[in-house]
Amino acid sequence: MKKMKLKRVNNKTFKDGFSEFILNCRSRNLRDKTIEHYEQSYNQIAKYLDESILVSDISKETFDKFILKTKENSNINSQTLHTYSRDLKTILHFFMDQEYMSRFKIVLPRVDKHPIEAYTDEELGKLLKKPNTKKCEFTEYRNYVMTAFFLSTGIRLTSLINIKIKDINLSEDIINIMHTKNRKALTIPLNNQIIKLLREYLNYRQYRDLDDYLFCNIYGKQLTKSSITQALLTYNRGRGVGHTGIHKLRHTFAKKWILSGNSVVSLQRILGHSNLQMTQNYINILVSDLKKDVDNYNILQEFSNSFIKLNYKNK
Known part of the structure; x- marks a missing residue:
């Protein structure tokens, strides 16, 4: 039998919830640079996700629309989009843990892989x-x-x-x-x-x-x-x-x-x-x-004579 829970009334907006998220980050003694990163990321997220939306109204569709809107209205690369989405995911998981919103699976957008640049x-x-x-x-x-x-x-x-x-x-x-x-x-x-x-x-x-x-x-x-x-x-x-x-x-x-x-x-x-x-x-x-x-270690090339003889015998 499913356990009963008290249904909490939640009128927190996304902006209010983020302030609480930052307070939680400070209470967990996260580095100042980490908190600064979340704040900078939030400023970008807020361009494509309404700050006044109620946290309780945020759904998987909200998250997916955020990704699509960000891709359509900016020139950011896949890595930056992934970073914003990852940070939003972290914020939403905090809301879920506080039972401010329904829990749903969040899938992050893929990142285009580019070769690592290294010195010659x-x-x-x-x-x-x-x-x-x-x-x-x-x-x-x-x-x-x-x-x-x-x-x-x-x-x-x-x-x-x-x-x-x-x-x-x-x-x-x-x-x-x-x-x-x-x-x-x-x-x-x-x-x-x-x-x-x-x-x-x-x-x-x-x-x-x-x-x-x-x-x-x-x-x-x-x-x-x-x-x-x-x-x-x-x-x-x-x-x-x-x-x-x-x-x-x-x-x-x-x-x-x-x-x-x-x-x-x-x-x-x-x-x-x-x-x-x-x-x-x-x-x-x-x-x-x-x-x-x-290419430098080609085992078939090393034993090419034996390989050729083997094929010849099979004929």
């Missing part, structure tokens, strides 16, 4: 050429070390910004990443080359306290996302590399890791992915590069 070996050769420390400025040398660090660890930009001197353990060849997307501390092993480079960099860094940030501006202060993005853009252009991007460095790390035949499970851990499927996406869109390896 020629570009990497330019970016990883060590500057003359007797002539270059601190910023150029720092940008060189940051580039090498990104390519050696594959960490996210927000993680790199928050690394402190005390997080590096050069005696054990590891670094502790305390600021991660899922708030779970991550320990990453460091290769011999980046260890040597960090030792040298710390001599130039001239830090005074172990709580100082590893990568800093010329005044020893913490860098920001925008300052690092601009710094690496200037650095790349100075090296004759036209395209740049933090994600491109991260993708290059993942690509090199996969094409070297290393463990996908280990890659998942290093990249800080919550599940293996996210890491698997890197492999799925590296098909063109993997195709080259398959």
